Amino acid sequence: MHALKKYMASSIGKKQMMGATGISLYFYLIVHLAGNIAMLFGAERYNKYGYLLLHEMAEIIVPVEIILIFAILIHIRLAIQLTLENRAARPVAYAMKKSNQQTLHSASMMMTGSAILIFIFIHVANFRFGGAGMGGMPIVTYDGVAMKDLYGTMMRAFSQWWYTGAYVVAMMLIFSHLSHGVQSSLQSLGFNHPKYTPFVHFAGRAYAILISGGFILLAIWAYFQHGGTP
């Protein structure tokens, strides 16, 4: 345990934990996106999917949620610590500094990450915990089983142009964060290979586009379901 603690306190240990927690979070996103596709098949299908997750699959979903919460907490704590240490490492800034490899995505990880955290709070309150901040979630009954009307709540939210707009912005921030994060996590964990690294850089960007693009398309679809009117 002592050795593990020292590893976690080292610069490379911190980076590797950052990468490992990041991987768990971005893999979760593809599962989330795949599940959301159920909304295209109508209210009953989607509400039953939500019910399945929280009731019939609770033994799996709740532990996964706990793991994700820990992953987010570790990711945030390390991000703050790394940022403070990095600032301290150069107390006097250059009068002139050019960047040759750094991208807007890699330079703004802390900023996009903080904004994504705020988004997660709102998103989880809105849709995970009974429509908090949305005037609650009505109950619908299918085949005699009462369940939350997640579909209706979501459609109500996304029928508002500003809600869909803000959601699209949040997804673009996730695109930016993943654009750097996916390949960076693998590099931190030591995955760099002359044959595969160029593909990893491409695939990381493609994954970021797939995730954010997928969620954006579903949000826009939901907006137009109601003719784009509030």
Next chain:
Amino acid sequence: MNFTLRVWRQRNAADPGAFQEYQAKDILADMSFLEMLDEVNIDLVHKNQEPIAFESDCREGICGTCCQMIDGEAHGPETGTTVCQLFMRSFKDGETIVIEPWRARAFPIMKDLIVDRTAFDDIIAAGGFVTANVGGAQDGNNILIPKPDADTAMDAAQCIGCGACVAACPNASAMLFVAAKVSHLAHLPQGRPEKARRALAMVSKMDGLGFGNCRNHYECEAACPKEISVAHIAKMNREYGSAALLSDQDPSS
């Protein structure tokens, strides 16, 4: 060619320092950047002013002594060169050139453009070597090393310890420097037996010296005059991870 230089002048470590402007006149395009500074210094000495303090030694790109931030880039605008191998033809006539020292907490400024890079020596002293006395030079092919391994080790061994990686890194991280040595020795049979101890000791020393953390911006790779790849950082990440978690060595050793 004529240039306006904005040079960082700082009397000593305690002095806050400031930029001062100098004119570099009648400079030949084929002069090196250091020769241009020599001309400016000769002029300053003639005017009874303190010459600009900068470091140089070999002036052929292999010693890693000349370290300057030129127009916001470590070793200036050309890739794969040191300041001494940067020639004035790389600049436009009449241009203003900004010259700063490396800036990092672990590299305190001693005077003008000279920084103290003892931190790098400390990291090497912590483990960047092979402890066994290997005796005289071996006959060729006495120790068989696959050619790709020898080449990769040589690529890493090219590091001249100039500190451009730290200077260019937005976080003043020394990962590329440390990785070059860890990777160089881990690729060779002479260095392999101690690779776990070496990775742990060098990283532990680096962390203690106040360098920043790697965030994979890869600015170090772009600035390195020896064009050392960040693949060596990934190699070090693997070496360190397995040494800390799987070997019987203590992570702080």
